[in-house]
Amino acid sequence: MIGGHDPLNFLQARRGFTLVELVLVVVILGIVGAIAVPRFAGANVRYRADAAATMIADALRQASFAARSRSDAVTCTIDDTTETIKATVDRTGEGIIGLSVDEEPYNADIVGTRSTDGGASLAVDGMGEFAQSFVIRVAVAGEKRDVMLDAAAGRITIGTTDEGDTFTASESLK
Numbered sequence: 087m088i089g090g091h092d093p094l095n096f097l098q099a100r101r102g103f104t105l106v107e108l109v110l111v112v113v114i115l116g117i118v119g120a121i122a123v124p125r126f127a128g129a130n131v132r133y134r135a136d137a138a139a140t141m142i143a144d145a146l147r148q149a150s151f152a153a154r155s156r157s158d159a160v161t162c163t164i165d166d167t168t169e170t171i172k173a174t175v176d177r178t179g180e181g182i183i184g185l186s187v188d189e190e191p192y193n194a195d196i197v198g199t200r201s202t203d204g205g206a207s208l209a210v211d212g213m214g215e216f217a218q219s220f221v222i223r224v225a226v227a228g229e230k231r232d233v234m235l236d237a238a239a240g241r242i243t244i245g246t247t248d249e250g251d252t253f254t255a256s257e258s259l260k
Contacts, residue, residue: 131227138187138194138224139231139244142171145185146208146216146235146242149173152182154214162208164222166196171222173210187224197230198223208235215240 146162152173153160159176162183169188174181187194199206202218209217216237223232234243 131229134192134194135224135226135229135231136244138192138226139233141185141187141192142222142224142233143242143244145171145173145183146233148183149208149210150214150216153210153212157212159212160210162210164196164199164206164208166199166206169194169196171196192226194224194226196222197225202237 149160149162152175156175158178160173160182161176162171162173164171169186171183171185171187172181173183187196198221200221201208202220205218208220211217216235219237220235221232222235223230225231230246231244232246234245235241236243
């Protein structure tokens with residue numbers, strides 16, 4: 087016994103948590119959850135928008151490579167109603183790329199396209215060079231990304247375009 091109390095009996099009597107301690111832990115977990123869940127959801131949306139834009143950029147690069155390796159022109163068609171990008175070899179009609187961004191894991195929408203010639207398709211010559219510059223805007227739950235094809239520089243860039251058409255690049259792909 088120490089100071090009139092048996093330490094073993096004291097430890098045995100104190101085996102659980104008080105109601106106040108349990109409520110405090112639940113409140114703290116609730117606060118942490120309220121902060122973390124929206125951040126996680128926002129990160130997931132940003133990731134899906136980035137992934138969809140990257141897949142579109144990769145499809146355009148594949149079309150350029152296919153045209154160059156076949157020494158034949160390729161046409162890429164962007165359809166914002168079916169959310170697809172298709173590439174076909176002009177001479178044979180062979181489909182070489184079929185990308186749908188509205189399926190898992192992207193669940194994205196192609197919300198707009200702009201080209202220097204006003205069309206909804208991209209022409210790639212037999213040397214793999216694009217005939218015109220093009221911007222494809224993809225969105226996931228309001229999070230937008232632009233895939234900008236600069237035909238003169240031969241560069242595909244992923245970023246965002248603000249209302250004043252100022253492009254902010256986040257990734258450059260050659």
